[in-house]
Amino acid sequence: MKKTLTLVLLFIGLIINAQENSINKITFEGLKRTKETFLKRLIKTKEGAVLDTLKIIGDVERLKRLPGIANASYTFAETPSGTDLTYTIEENFTLIPGLRIATANDGSFAYRVSAFEFNLFGNNQLLGAFYEKNVFNSYGAFWEHPFLFSDKLGVGLNYQDVTTQEPVFFEEGDKNYRFNSRNLEANLLFSFDFNNEAELGAILVKESYSFEGNDPPLPNRPLNLNADKLIYRAAYRYVDLDIEYQYLDGLQSEFTGQYIQLLQGDAPGEEFLQSFISLRNDLTYYKKIGKGGNWANRLRLAAAIGNEDSPFAPFTLDNQLNIRGVGNTVDRGTAAIVLNTEYRHTLYEKGWFVIQSNAFVDVGSWRNAGEDFSQLFDGTSTRLYPGLGLRFIHKRIFNAVFRLDYGFGIGNNATNGLVFGIGQYF
Incomplete structure (x- = not known):
């Protein structure tokens, strides 16, 4: 009992x-x-x-x-x-206007204006559009609902019509082309769990290059190229980050693989704009240091397979993408290794406003068209740019980081340059 x-x-x-x-x-x-x-x-x-x-x-x-x-x-x-x-x-306040100004490749004034809502209808949908004047006119519109079907499955759509003046780097020298790309993209967005996300999508592309400028064209080089492409895209992200306003701690790895299939092209296009595979991985690591410090690092590895000899290479050396101070679209490559490391320190913080200093080193190397992978390591294409910068941050507006950096080139024929934009560099 x-x-x-x-x-x-x-x-x-x-x-x-x-x-x-x-x-x-x-x-x-x-x-x-x-x-x-x-x-x-x-x-x-x-x-x-x-x-x-x-x-x-x-x-x-x-x-x-x-x-x-x-x-x-x-x-x-x-x-x-x-x-x-x-x-x-x-x-956060999530209706964000954007403005970016720069010098175009022909030396003229270039700008981009945009507006994006990141919390549409209160469920973190994204809706936005941009207009850009960079020698020519460009525009685009974006919609993304990461949780449309469930807490694990969403969708994204965008359309872009981008026209720019781009240098193309032939063996005989570089020449300017008018580049136009009209893209319609659709993606499925997967959130498997707290740390793992993926995307699967396709992009229908109509692409053209036409020779620009008063200089005579290069002999035996195309004056015009046209191609229709279908790009199959897959991306995977591992995210393990602790976020506290402007401070990040942890790591993130993002892999993107694309198969760019040439559907139809003219005769020169079949030679220079052929089908190929593009692979890229960005590994970022952040460490909060003391009360106001943050160490940030990004290692980018990229390679193209199938277009090793084409001067219309997919990876661009550019201020806004990888090396601060190097200039706008100064080189192209079919493979790249880039390391960005910087120390961010909060100088002033009161309420919603933060001023943050930044000391950085950007270094990278490229494999040029027709070269072997060994060029990535032999020093012939390596760029080294240390620099200093400032950040002006609004803690309660999404991505409201006004970024200002100055990069100092080291080595023969190196340049110096001021780079600014919205959002942290990485």
């Missing part, structure tokens, strides 16, 4: 303990635009489930990665019916 009574009391105790450690209610405080139903669908912690602090911490980190959220935290409150869980949210 005593044994039976003991078992009954133990069973009742387990039930009471389970009830006390289960989640009775989940609420969100601080929401203005973001929908609570969207966040409840997104988080892994559910009402009625056993309290799991590690899962809640993971939910907080996932919430902080959303464009619509600047910061998130959680608190518990014990009740007779279980634990009430409250997520406290600080939202």
